[in-house]
Amino acid sequence: MSVGAWEPENQQEGDAPESIDRAQLERFIHALQQGDQLRESLSLADQGASALMRLPATQWLQESESWQDDQLWELIRFFTLAEAQLPGWDGGPESPVIPLAKTLRRRKAPLSREQLLWIREHSDNRYLPYGPL
Known part of the structure; x- marks a missing residue:
């Protein structure tokens, strides 16, 4: 009898983007201008881009420059709403927000008091906006 360690399956190649698509982020901002209901404002391809929620923070820090x-506030709004409204967009402590x-x-x-209240009102993610303690 051998004892081994279970390892979760790796994501299939192509699931996680290697780089952040600036044009896609601009489409996300544009979708917010159409209203807060993202399912109605985003294409199916953009709705399927949930792997963005799990990119490393260092990648987001670099992109945000x-x-x-x-x-950046519009992207924070988008990712906050996406996590609440779109299936598979759970970010938890890895959220781009x-x-x-x-x-x-x-x-x-820094985010204003009104912005912080908006995030709390629209998200159940206890890690937003500043991450785990």
């Missing part, structure tokens, strides 16, 4: 503060909010803090432009 090329975005303006107001665009966390590194995006961190970028704003580093820029001395």
Whole structure:
């Protein structure tokens, strides 16, 4: 009898993007301008991009450097709503909201009280916006 360790299956190749598609993030922001109901505003392909929720924080921190503060807030809004509304978009402690909010803090432009309340109102993720303690 041998004793081994169970290891979860790796994601299939192609499930997780290697880089962040800026055009796709711009489509996410545009979808928010159409209203808060993302299922109605996003294409099926964009709805299927849930692997973005599990990209490393370092990748999001790097990407966020090329975005303006107001665009980062729109992305925070998008990912907050996506986690609540779209199947498979659960981010938990790996949510992109966390590194995006961190970028704003580093820029001395932290989320306002109203923004923090908005996130709490629209999300059940206890880690948002600042991550695990």
